[in-house]
Amino acid sequence: MISLTELAELRSKLEMNDPDAIREILEELPPYDLRQFFFFIDEEQQKELLSYLSISKTAHLFEEMEHLDQKKQFMSLVPAALKSEIFREISSDDLADFLGEISQKEAETILTKLDQPEAENVRDLLHYPEDTAGGLMTTEYVxxxxxxxxxxxxxxxxxxxxxxxxxxxxxxxxxxxxxxxxxxxxxxxxxxxxxxxxxxxxxxxxxxxxxxxxxxxxxxxxxxxxxxxxxxxxxxxxxxxxxxxxxxxxxxxxxxxxxxNFSGGGGDQGLFISPIQAVRKRIPWLILLLLIGLITANLINLFKPTTQKLPILLIFMPMIAGMTGNAATQSLATVIRFISNGELTKENYGKLLRQESTIAMLIGLFCSLFILGFISLSYDGRLGILVAVCLFFTLIIGTIVGTMIPMVLQAFKIDPTVASGPLITTINDVVSLMIYFGLATLFVQLISS
Structure with a gap:
């Protein structure tokens, strides 16, 4: 992989205007490094760079472009007289991917510049959906x-x-x-x-x-x-x-x-995506999380009498919610990993659920004993018992939620990564606070009677 120092040195050689030296260096560069250099220099230097490349090297550089905007920018700098030769040199699968992204009129214009057998190969590839084996394949084999x-x-x-x-x-x-x-x-x-x-x-x-x-x-x-x-x-x-x-x-x-998806970002987003497109992808998740957040806020308000009598409860509220969300996210990541490598099937749903529940109980027991000791020494023993019991149950419930949601989505043939960390964490905020304040209300009533 080419470094920034090497890119700067290469640019300086390009500026020295030594055609033979720069042509020799460029022909030896791997396509990825050549692409890095292409976007490292300005537009005028890009045009000069293309004048030093052979047709096959230019085609390889085009194939290395990742996004439609990059490819269009690249082809806009290629001399019109060379475009037909470059399109003939590009592999059929890469050319089909490009033609599938542009307008049908532009695609037909390019196809007319190819040899008849090659044009037919590319047309055949265009019939297959992009995300299938047919969309990935090339017809250039022995x-x-x-x-x-x-x-x-x-x-x-x-x-x-x-x-x-x-x-x-x-x-x-x-x-x-x-x-x-x-x-x-x-x-x-x-x-x-x-x-x-x-x-x-x-x-x-x-x-x-x-x-x-x-x-x-x-x-x-x-x-x-x-x-x-x-x-x-x-x-x-x-x-x-x-x-x-x-x-x-x-x-x-x-x-x-x-x-x-896991982060709630709304799917694929690249450097060249417009802000409006990014907002459209992200806003549905954020609105959903905002609505669930409003439920959390109302829950806290619902238990206002309890927090007024025992305001110290508010100190441990973020800890309860945070630990529950963390446990759920860990389970979610584990389940998605099993799904992605093909290990998780409907036949072993029960086994994984039992395993994660056992893990949750052990983790809950350990964390609860730890928090019991800490709060008992720092505040009050009865408060320590309350928080420890709440933490134990919320960790178990959070883990079960984080395990079951991707299973349910997989069973309904929905991408389980849409059960993103933010969604499960927010859901568990509601559940954990209901348990926490529910038990706290019962605790307050017991000590008041």
Missing amino acids: HIMSEITASEAIDQLRRKAPDAETIYYLYVVDDSGHLLGVVSLRELLIAKPEVKIHDIMYERIISVPVDLDQEEVAKVFTRYDLLAVPVVDHNHYLRGIVTVDDVMDVLIEEAQEDFA
Whole structure:
């Protein structure tokens, strides 16, 4: 990863106007570092930078762009005469992703500049939803017939490799395009030249259907440690492959989305999102939390006679609510982790609930004894018992709420990350304060009688 110092040094070399030196450096830069440098310099320098890049390097730089605004800004600086060549060089899956984000008219204009077979490939990819295996796949792969020899397969590989996304796997198909097997590059290289492909191919193929959700596709990669996986339709025709680099992007995207939901941020938000869009995503959660907060405020007012008789209760109110929310959030994070890695199913809901309840009781007992000792020494023994008992029950209830809400959402096929920390914490504020002030009212009535 390129550092700020290296970026500054590279910019100074660009300003020195030494074309040969800067061209050599830029061609050796990985696409990610090149993108970092591209957005490190000003617009005039960006135009100069593009003049030093080869067509293939420019295409790689485009593929590294993360957001539509970045891609549009980039293409606005590319000379019109070079745009067609660059679009031809961009991989079919990346180009399809870009065309799917712009207007249909703009997309058709770009497609007319491509060769007919390539344009048809891209059009086919545009038919699949973006977040499915079909939306992730590329049609640039190496496929061979089962009847040819290893030597003939290597010859075909040499011809097809320059246009392929990856050459580590060669997919074996029949005359109709049905997927029959796969041969790794390693197996092909160590095989005797005269050996037939059907004798060395692996027939128990790990493949995914075109309509499989991208998150499930990522799980296939993590379970089987693959570099690429073939994508087939319902008739088992090979339609494309998904490569590990695209899956890494999916894992990052899903993690960011889950984190945004978990924090109540309203889903995916990037640096280039407009303030109005951000507000639309965030405001529903905040309004919901505000309404629940009003219930909490009314609860405190409802128990005003109790707090007037025993005002010291207010000192421990934030501690009770905070500890309950923390316990719930810990359980929520645990359940979501089990859901995300596929360990949690409906069959073991009860087991996890019992486990978390046992943990909650042990934690509640430990924390209650601690707070009992502290309050008894610092304030009053009877007050210590009251707060300790309240803390014990609220910790158990908070943990159960944090465990059950994502389970219920999963059962109804709703993303469990929407059971965000702020939501569960706010709900538990209401529950914990009801328990706290309810027991406190009973306590006040007992000591007053």
